[in-house]
Amino acid sequence: MSRPLINRSPLPGMALSAGITLTLLSLVVLLPIGALLLKGATAGFPALWTEVNTPRIWGALFLSFRLSFIAALINLVFGVALAWVLVRYRFPGRRLLDAAVDLPFALPTAVAGIALTALYAPNGAFGSIARDLGFKIAYTQWGILIALIFVGLPFVTRTVQPVVEEIEREVEEASATLGATRAYTLRRVVLPMLAPAAMTGFALSLARAVGEYGSVIFIAGNIPLKTEIAPLLIVIKLEEFNYVGATAIGIAMLVISFAMLLLINAIQVLSRRRIGYV
Amino acid sequence: MSDTPTHHWPKPTGSQAHRPVTTEFPGFRFGLIAVVVLFLALLLFAPLVAVFAEALSKGAIEAVKSLANPEASSAIKLTLIVAAVAVPLNAVFGIAAAWFITKYDFRGKALLITLIDLPFSVSPVVAGLCLVLTFGANTAVGGWMVAHGYPIVFALPSIILASMFVTFPFVARELIPVMIEQGKAEEEAALTLGASGWRIFFTVTLPNIRWALLYGVLLCNARAMGEFGAVAVVSGKIRGQTATMPITIEMLYNEYLSVSAFSLAAVLALLALLTLTLKTLLEWRFADQLAAAHRP
Numbered sequence: 001m002s003r004p005l006i007n008r009s010p011l012p013g014m015a016l017s018a019g020i021t022l023t024l025l026s027l028v029v030l031l032p033i034g035a036l037l038l039k040g041a042t043a044g045f046p047a048l049w050t051e052v053n054t055p056r057i058w059g060a061l062f063l064s065f066r067l068s069f070i071a072a073l074i075n076l077v078f079g080v081a082l083a084w085v086l087v088r089y090r091f092p093g094r095r096l097l098d099a100a101v102d103l104p105f106a107l108p109t110a111v112a113g114i115a116l117t118a119l120y121a122p123n124g125a126f127g128s129i130a131r132d133l134g135f136k137i138a139y140t141q142w143g144i145l146i147a148l149i150f151v152g153l154p155f156v157t158r159t160v161q162p163v164v165e166e167i168e169r170e171v172e173e174a175s176a177t178l179g180a181t182r183a184y185t186l187r188r189v190v191l192p193m194l195a196p197a198a199m200t201g202f203a204l205s206l207a208r209a210v211g212e213y214g215s216v217i218f219i220a221g222n223i224p225l226k227t228e229i230a231p232l233l234i235v236i237k238l239e240e241f242n243y244v245g246a247t248a249i250g251i252a253m254l255v256i257s258f259a260m261l262l263l264i265n266a267i268q269v270l271s272r273r274r275i276g277y278v
Numbered sequence: 279m280s281d282t283p284t285h286h287w288p289k290p291t292g293s294q295a296h297r298p299v300t301t302e303f304p305g306f307r308f309g310l311i312a313v314v315v316l317f318l319a320l321l322l323f324a325p326l327v328a329v330f331a332e333a334l335s336k337g338a339i340e341a342v343k344s345l346a347n348p349e350a351s352s353a354i355k356l357t358l359i360v361a362a363v364a365v366p367l368n369a370v371f372g373i374a375a376a377w378f379i380t381k382y383d384f385r386g387k388a389l390l391i392t393l394i395d396l397p398f399s400v401s402p403v404v405a406g407l408c409l410v411l412t413f414g415a416n417t418a419v420g421g422w423m424v425a426h427g428y429p430i431v432f433a434l435p436s437i438i439l440a441s442m443f444v445t446f447p448f449v450a451r452e453l454i455p456v457m458i459e460q461g462k463a464e465e466e467a468a469l470t471l472g473a474s475g476w477r478i479f480f481t482v483t484l485p486n487i488r489w490a491l492l493y494g495v496l497l498c499n500a501r502a503m504g505e506f507g508a509v510a511v512v513s514g515k516i517r518g519q520t521a522t523m524p525i526t527i528e529m530l531y532n533e534y535l536s537v538s539a540f541s542l543a544a545v546l547a548l549l550a551l552l553t554l555t556l557k558t559l560l561e562w563r564f565a566d567q568l569a570a571a572h573r574p
Contacts, residue, residue, distance in 0.1 A: 007383040011465055012475030014382055020374035021390075024367070028442045029396055032408035039411050082314045088301065091311055099558040103322050105497070106550035106557075108504025110524040111543040114531050115325035118332050118540075125328070126320070150321055169300045176299035186302075211401025214506035214524070218531065231403035235511060238410065247411065250404045257399045 036254070039247045051248035056224050057233060061252060064230040067141060068209035071148035076202045079156025080194060086157070087164040101154050109151065109214025116147055117218045139221030144229065147216045148209040155208065156201030163197040196271030200264055207260045211253065329547045332540035344538035345545065352518045353526035353542065359434070360522060361502045364441040368498050369491065372449025377483075379450075380457035381465065391454070397446045405443045406511025409436050432514030437522060440508035445498045452494030453487055455569040460486055489564040493557065500553040504546055 006014075040048055051057070086098050104112065120127045120137040130137050137143050167190065175185040213231040220227045230253055237246035301307070333341045344350060375394060379387060397405065413420040413430035423430050430436050464486070468478045484491075506524040513520040521529060523542055530539035561568065 005385050009382050010469055011381050011462060011478075012469075013377060013479070017374040017378035017381075020371060021378050024371045025375075025390075025393060025446075028439060028446055030393065032405070032412045032439075032443070033396070033400070035412035035417070036404070036408045078314065078317050081310060082318075085311055085314050089307055089311060095558075097315070097318065099554055100318065100322055102554060102557070103326065103550065106500050106504075106553045107326070108506060108524050108543075108546045108550070110506040110527050111329060111504070111546050111550075112325060114527065114539060114543060115328045115332075118328045119324055126324070146321070150325070153321065172300040182299070182302055207399050211399075211404065212507075213401065213403045213510070218528075231401050231507065234403050234407055238407065238511060243411065246407055250407045253401055253404055257401070257404075261399045 033254075036247060036250055039243065040251045043244045043247060047244055048248040048251065051242075051245040052252055056228070057230075057249060059225045060228045060230045060233050061249075063141070063144075063228070064210055065256070067144050068148055068152075068206050068212075071145055071152055071209050072202050072206040074149055075152045075156050075205045076198060079153070079201055079205075080160055080198050082157045083160035083164050083194075087161060101157050104151050104153050109212070110218075112150055113147065113215040113218035116150060116215065117143075120146060120219065138219050139223075139227065141227060143219035143221070144216055144227060147219050148212060151212050151215050152205030152209050155205040156198055159197045159201035159204070160194055163194055167193060196267060199267050199271075203260055203264045203267065207257060207264075210256060210260075326547060326551075329540055329543050332536060333544040335540075336537050340537055341541040341544070344535075344541045347538070349517060349521075349526060349530075350538065350542055353521050353523045354545070356434075356437075356519075356521070357503050357523040360437050360441050361499055363438050364445065364502045365495060365499045368442055368445055368502075369449050369495050371446070372451075372453055372494060373487075373491070375450040376453035376457050376487075377479075379454055381462050394450050395447050397443050400443075402440075402444050402505065402507030403511055406440055406508040409439055409443070409508075409512050413439070431512055432516070432520060434520070436512040437509055437520060440512045441502040441505050444505050444508050445501045448498035448501065449491065449494035452490050452497075452569050456487055456490040456567065457483075486567075489560055489567045490569060493560050493568055496553055496556055496560075500550060503549060 052061075082101065086094060086101075117138050118124050120130070120143055122128065122131045122136060122138070124138070127137055135142075137146065171189060172185055175189045176182070180188070211231060213229070213235075216229055217232055220229060220232075222228050222232060230249060234246045234249050234253075237243075237249065302310075345354075375390075379390065400408075410431055411417065413423070413436060415421055415424045415429065415431065420430050428435075430439075464482050465478050468482045473481070504524055505522075506528070509522055510525060510528070513522065513525055515521055515525055515529065517529070523546055527539050527542050527546075530542065
């Protein structure tokens with residue numbers, strides 16, 4: 001019937017490694033997330049709904065999600081192009097560019113936030129050019145979008161790159177010998193192979209952008225209903241000691257995160273069934 | 279005696295000349311390279327340059343002086359303390375979790391891996407909120423600790439917990455694929471030769487995973503030192519006490535102390551550049567001993 005809970009292994013250290021793993025996992029991750037859910041459960045759904053169901057909070061959740069979606073879409077296009085350029089083309093500075101792609105992972109978000117603001121504010125290097133053209137970037141939704149593109153930039157490139165490396169050129173050659181133009185081969189042969197990895201990267205980029213705080217709050221301007229993101233509202237509720245309100249938004253964001261986690265897993269399962277790897 | 283061939287094929291002309299079918303037109307290639315370089319220049323390189331330009335806008339002396347003031351130096355000290363506790367704990371966790379997951383066969387393994395990855399999909403601010411709701415002064419545990427003089431939230435322990443939460447999967451995620459690939463035959467061979475558990479770990483397993491471990495620790499450290507969202511919620515932002523480097527950057531920036539804020543930011547940017555450099559060197563030198571897919 002079903003396999004046993006644990007198969008005996010001769011290797012020592014099972015109890016110790018299991019103990020350390022489960023203790024730290026519970027203390028650092030599971031207990032706190034459990035506390036959030038418990039707080040939500042004791043408050044009750046009606047109370048949570050009353051807290052969330054205000055124009056300001058719907059506005060912030062919708063804004064966060066909408067801008068994150070656009071940022072992830074832009075990262076999808078540029079990420080695939082970047083992965084292709086880094087793997088297939090040879091040009092001076094390629095390895096430097098490849099290493100630099102991970103900068104948003106390594107650079108603290110607060111640092112990125114103030115740097116982007118300095119650049120794109122009306123008196124900044126890029127912001128002043130935009131101002132002369134009649135645009136405003138920082139302290140508008142454009143500014144938030146730029147910050148969200150920044151934090152999500154590496155995801156698509158890093159998921160697509162290994163797949164590009166594994167594409168066998170024979171497939172593209174076969175397509176060419178059958179009379180396909182290069183554009184047709186790229187569209188009908190190469191892109192479908194990259195699609196699952198690209199979608200995984202898109203979802204990761206989206207998930208990161210929805211929860212992003214540090215790089216956004218400096219450039220956002222934080223005007224209610226206009227440039228106020230959902231994570232900032234949690235901070236505001238906490239500063240007002242409105243724990244139920246903070247819990248309500250926190251649970252709403254957790255639900256969005258889990259939905260996206262399921263989406264990522266579904267994409268991976270589907271694509272594994274179709275082509276064997278992501 | 280001539281080396282010249284006796285006959286010639288008709289010379290290919292125009293765009294067909296010696297162009298392999300598996301690449302694009304040169305014009306397209308250059309165009310695409312130009313577009314991605316411009317994209318990265320505007321979004322990646324420009325902010326990096328801006329950090330240093332703003333820090334040095336009043337001269338290098340002002341920048342260095344601003345780092346020496348008590349607020350900045352206590353922030354640097356706090357960040358180092360937090361990383362010194364959080365990173366080794368997460369490294370121990372990562373090694374234990376990878377050993378448990380890759381050396382034994384048990385039910386619920388997939389669930390365990392998902393739970394370990396959980397912090398990556400939780401917003402840092404929500405992570406901070408969770409910690410406040412668990413250990414805050416008005417909770418059972420937090421209240422008891424406050425009553426005995428050891429507050430958790432708005433104090434060092436919660437900053438460490440927040441940093442651990444956001445960096446929790448880094449080491450485990452790097453080690454698990456590497457240890458799955460290496461299997462357990464070498465450890466079992468050592469066992470049959472009479473080696474103890476610790477001896478197996480230190481002489482067989484650790485040498486096999488050391489570069490992957492270093493790689494995971496590097497990323498974990500960079501994120502722990504730079505974490506802002508989760509720490510902002512739990513730190514309470516008490517000057518000189520619970521303000522880490524990123525929090526202090528925010529406070530200085532909001533007070534329009536631009537040079538001080540950007541000087542501190544430049545220190546973190548240098549740390550990020552150092553991390554990227556070491557990471558890239560590891561990838562070039564020990565690619566075969568690192569996890570195949572580097573996902574964030």
